[in-house]
Amino acid sequence: MNSSIIRIEQGDEGTFGALLLKGKCFCSTLELPWLNNTPYTSCIPDGKYICTLFNSPKHGLVWQINDVPGRTVIEIHSANWIHQLQGCIAVGQYFDKLRINPALRAVTNSGATFDKFMQITRNETTLSLNIDTYPRKKIKRMPNSL
Numbered sequence: 001m002n003s004s005i006i007r008i009e010q011g012d013e014g015t016f017g018a019l020l021l022k023g024k025c026f027c028s029t030l031e032l033p034w035l036n037n038t039p040y041t042s043c044i045p046d047g048k049y050i051c052t053l054f055n056s057p058k059h060g061l062v063w064q065i066n067d068v069p070g071r072t073v074i075e076i077h078s079a080n081w082i083h084q085l086q087g088c089i090a091v092g093q094y095f096d097k098l099r100i101n102p103a104l105r106a107v108t109n110s111g112a113t114f115d116k117f118m119q120i121t122r123n124e125t126t127l128s129l130n131i132d133t134y135p136r137k138k139i140k141r142m143p144n145s146l
Helices: 110-120
Strands: 002-011 014-021 024-031 047-056 060-065 074-078 089-092 095-098 101-107 126-133
Touching: 002 024, 014 101, 024 101, 024 110, 047 074, 074 110, 089 101, 089 110
Parallel strands: 002 126, 074 089
Antiparallel strands: 002 014, 014 024, 024 089, 047 060, 047 126, 060 074, 095 101
16 A cells, blocks of 8 residues: 655654555654654654555554564554654544643544554555655745635
């Protein structure tokens, strides 16, 4: 199955994006900020990856992103905040602040979104994942009115 993550915002609170499955937006994503691909503290570089199913000791059955330069065991799993990530990618329904910790931006309904993601991909043996940060080039200013 073809999938992609389009990263739309990066900052100290994390890297936020959208996960597309077969070209259609499925959910929001959360990753650590970009810190030069440093293991456990950075999101991974933009690129094309192959994901395989992996039985994680911590998260159970997940998709593992393979062949990330200088990195190992990068998973797609459920998490709400960046402090729950060690270089992996979390999926969630929306970007928001949760009542439990309103000081931090998060993704919501991560557990249910992850379960649905695993259900949709249950018959796949691999996922092709393209990660791209948007915008790559400067966008012309939109007119004030149409």
